[in-house]
Amino acid sequence: MLFDDVLRKLGEFGKFQQIVFVIACLPAIFEGFHNLNIIFILAVPNHRCAIPGLENDTWEVQGDAHARLINMTIPPGDECHVYHDFNGTLAANTTATTPCDSWVYDTSVFQSTAATDFNLVCDKKILRSTVNMMFMIGMLCGGIVGGRLADRFGRKTTICIITNGFFLFGLALALSTDIYMMIIVRFFNGFTDMAYYAAAYAMSMEFVGPSKRKITGICIGGFFTAGYILITPVAYLIRHWRYFQVALSIPSLVLISYWWILPESPRWLLIRGRAAEAEAILRRAARINHVTLPKKLFDSTTLYEKAVKDSFFRMIKYKVLLLRTLIICFNWGACSMMYYGLSLNSGNLVGDIFVNFLVIGLIEYPALAFAIVTINPLGRKKPYSFAMLLGGTSCLASIFVAVFGSVSTTWALTMLSTIGKFGISAGFSLIYLYTAELSPTVVRSIHIGIGSVSARIFTMIAPYIADLGEFVGGHFSKALPLVVFGAISVTAGLLALMLPETKGRNLPETIEDALHYTRKPRKGSVHIAVTNPGFEDDDDNWDEDHQAMIVRSSHWNGPEATPEVNEAAAYDIIPAQEVETNGEMGPLRMDEDFPSTA
16 A cells, blocks of 8 residues: 555545644744844844944934034934044034944834844945845755755654754844854854754655645745744834844744654654554554554555656756756746845835834735635646736836835835735745646656755845845835846746646656656547556446556547547547546556557
8 A cells, every 4th residue: 555545544634634734834933933033133223423422422313412413523314424524613614534433323113133233334234134145055054954854864853953943043143242143143043944844844745645735835834924924023022132032032942842742754754664653653643533544554565666766967968858947946046036035125115114024924825825726727837927927027116116206105115015025925835836746756856956956046145135225325225126036036937938837737757758748638639547456347448458547638529538549540648647536536557558659
């Protein structure tokens, strides 16, 4: 009995699997805490140079005398310089300036941020982007290492160890003594975030039956979004960045209990030869799901997989597959860059930072719903391309607000950014599924891994694009990051239209299958598939000579399908691994293709 058959008997997404899915995905809330908390930690309030020699200088004007000192000392609109020959009376008579080395900050929104404590302004403002880039490098390393840790030591062990890092490195961030310590800690924040996700994603897929994996694969993002949103009230109530970070870190201590409440993946246990432990977990699941499993669960075919190996480098020797790979990698990069770029840019938008952050987080739920609702009726390519084009064009439209708008229309930038976030969130949730279905089985994990690496490389650039306005200045500064993100997203959406649709198609098993994946079945084509035992009773469609089930295509408009009709008409014969019987899909084993003269 194949392992997926065991899951079908257990219930593909029964009560036990639902509980495990929620438990495995709950840490994604804390992942969200430590992923986007930096928007508030590195927030830069209004500021100016401190008046030299004035110890009690503040951002708030303390009276007329203080106002005169500010005007005599600080060049209008300049946050980084003071007049060069300032002596208390003659500064206003010169235009010579010199960089300042201390600043005063507006404390009306934040009592303290890392940017104000470490003076990350003027010449040091680029260090804010470096902090974010180091987090992305950590995610890249965590994604690579986390999957290997989960394969070597188990999904449960990896999740339990890595999630302890949420608290430890979260607390270390709050205790950072300078910006360089913060840069190092952010690497480990990113590492633990992505290493956890790699293990949790694998576990959530392995406990769930085949027909439910598409939905659970998308829904895991909803837990991350919950953490994203919950940051807002914490930041609103706690305006000191160190206390804010401690408040986000302490709840993750509850994850210590996972050593006792989270079961290991039975599929991983079987691979490691621990069949007794796997069976104990499955029978416990059967009791909770109120089903009865056979006395003998496992045999030599339970984890049987076709022993086929092939090279990714052989695949990209074919121009069509090389082009497809490059398009996939670019789309992964565009998705990741735009997602994190728009999230980080929410702190730069005009208006209340808390409202902007909350709105751009909440929009992810409608985006996930859009992805779930559209993938079955419309396929993968159309919803994905639409989402990317919608996100991109809305961001590009921000240039019109910047050029032709006024102060009263700056709210439109926030609206366009929110629409862009909707599109990119939907696209990001679909790219995992789309890539998996486009990739040949023999190199599928490598293909997805390369896409993920591309995403992290692109994302390293995102913080610098999000902060472009800080370096450019002027009325165009708020729109410039959106324009760059929009152009990349539109390009990705258009390139995705060159990819084949995967809806209703068998997954390509070999590189040769992938080469012919763009061929669509002609009208009158049939699917030939060797079936599981038990379908022989279907006398109308069972062919004794070829031991195959004749399954009419949805494109069929002719008479009843027979071998003679198909050979005479020279129709395409498309091998299928699944056949639909009474609305249920059953896994099939391919032994022999029906001959075709096509």
